[in-house]
Amino acid sequence: MAKTAASIALNVVPGPTYADAAAVAAVMQPEEAVFCFSAERLKARLALFTAGFPGAVSFAVKSNPSREVVAALDEAGLTHWDVASVQEMALVHAIQPSAHFHYHNPVKSRREILNAYSRYGCRRFAVDAREEVAKIAAIVGDDRSVELAVRFVLPRDRASSAHDFSTKFGAPEHIAAGLLQDIQRRGYVPVMTFHPGSQSRDPNVYVRHIEAAHRIAKASGVQIGKLNVGGGFPASYPLSKPALLDNFFTLIAGATTRCFGKGMEPALECEPGRGLAANCMSLLTRVKLVCSDGDDIFLNDGIYGGLMEFMQAPELQPPCRVIRGGKVLEGPTKPWKVFGPTCDPLDVLPAKLDLPAGIRDEDFIEFGTLGAYGIATSTRFNGYGGHAVVPVAEVFNG
Numbered sequence: 107m108a109k110t111a112a113s114i115a116l117n118v119v120p121g122p123t124y125a126d127a128a129a130v131a132a133v134m135q136p137e138e139a140v141f142c143f144s145a146e147r148l149k150a151r152l153a154l155f156t157a158g159f160p161g162a163v164s165f166a167v168k169s170n171p172s173r174e175v176v177a178a179l180d181e182a183g184l185t186h187w188d189v190a191s192v193q194e195m196a197l198v199h200a201i202q203p204s205a206h207f208h209y210h211n212p213v214k215s216r217r218e219i220l221n222a223y224s225r226y227g228c229r230r231f232a233v234d235a236r237e238e239v240a241k242i243a244a245i246v247g248d249d250r251s252v253e254l255a256v257r258f259v260l261p262r263d264r265a266s267s268a269h270d271f272s273t274k275f276g277a278p279e280h281i282a283a284g285l286l287q288d289i290q291r292r293g294y295v296p297v298m299t300f301h302p303g304s305q306s307r308d309p310n311v312y313v314r315h316i317e318a319a320h321r322i323a324k325a326s327g328v329q330i331g332k333l334n335v336g337g338g339f340p341a342s343y344p345l346s347k348p349a350l351l352d353n354f355f356t357l358i359a360g361a362t363t364r365c366f367g368k369g370m371e372p373a374l375e376c377e378p379g380r381g382l383a384a385n386c387m388s389l390l391t392r393v394k395l396v397c398s399d400g401d402d403i404f405l406n407d408g409i410y411g412g413l414m415e416f417m418q419a420p421e422l423q424p425p426c427r428v429i430r431g432g433k434v435l436e437g438p439t440k441p442w443k444v445f446g447p448t449c450d451p452l453d454v455l456p457a458k459l460d461l462p463a464g465i466r467d468e469d470f471i472e473f474g475t476l477g478a479y480g481i482a483t484s485t486r487f488n489g490y491g492g493h494a495v496v497p498v499a500e501v502f503n504g
């Protein structure tokens with residue numbers, strides 16, 4: 107691994123890059139669960155977005171706020187970051203001092219707005235309520251460079267994504283139109299944004315939102331220069347196989363031109379988390395106990411650690427494989443009930459896993475496709491969860 111400016115600044119000791127998790131298991135034999143990270147895989151996925159998406163690409167930091175991921179995206183030239191908090195700005199700013207932030211959490215305290223604006227130079231804020239517009243205006247005053255992105259929401263569409271995003275944030279259409287007028291009247295730059303729901307399998311959900319964005323802009327009489335189509339781009343999981351990213355990009359470009367008119371389109375932006383990061387990390391866990399009389403296995407990580415999302419959305423079950431002696435363990439399988447390491451009876455995976463019948467304690471289990479909402483949502487419950495991030499060339503994705 108090259109000793110880059112970022113690694114010096116972060117005081118990261120450049121270690122070897124392992125071939126894959128099997129090599130990590132053989133050489134490091136990590137006793138605690140670790141995330142294996144392929145910077146090359148992440149950069150390749152970013153290249154797919156920047157080449158294919160018909161607009162500007164940013165990264166939703168909340169999906170994977172590890173320094174290694176931010177540093178790799180910085181190296182690859184990413185300059186815009188969707189952040190949920192001031193803490194995320196601090197993390198990115200330490201690696202990329204010139205970073206541009208989109209503070210797209212629609213609810214921010216006055217202190218957070220002030221910190222974002224004056225300390226991190228943030229000039230883009232999402233809003234879905236009149237009171238939030240007023241709070242921001244009280245802090246930024248007559249700074250006409252400030253962009254306010256109206257987050258709107260469509261009625262619930264449960265079938266199209268693994269995580270419904272419509273229940274917490276977003277203004278319904280008629281409120282959104284009023285917000286755009288308020289923003290224009292106050293002299294800020296009006297932008298629109300939405301989030302179709304995480305792991306959106308059906309690209310038409312973006313089309314419906316772009317049609318709504320056009321309706322809202324038209325009803326308000328406000329011309330919007332930018333439309334941010336959010337995250338929601340899917341990754342491929344064993345139980346959730348989406349359409350190719352290019353289908354999404356083509357439909358998004360087509361719908362924007364059809365709705366707004368050729369030459370009249372707002373500039374498009376996207377801010378993927380899962381779609382960009384899911385493939386770049388796997389979780390390498392170790393077996394602590396196998397109860398062969400039954401079908402119970404206990405691991406050193408679980409739903410309070412890197413596997414929390416599996417609990418919230420069984421559709422996002424990660425692919426897995428067993429590693430012993432630096433090799434993938436083959437042989438007849440059977441369904442195993444898999445427990446995590448904490449003393450909480452809830453700490454069990456929501457579905458049985460098909461694993462080799464001959465699995466033993468000290469074997470490793472690698473869970474793939476955990477680059478998004480894996481390390482991000484891990485807790486320190488019972489003292490676990492301090493995952494190291496180990497660089498690998500190739501990462502398992504089933």
Ligand SMILES: *Cc1c(COP(=O)(O)O)cnc(C)c1O
Pocket residue numbers: 166168169188210211301303304305336337338339377378379380381478
């Ligand atoms: C969570 C979030 C994202 C990223 O969503 P993914 O489904 O991971 O792509 C993007 N934008 C906003 C505002 C979000 O809250």
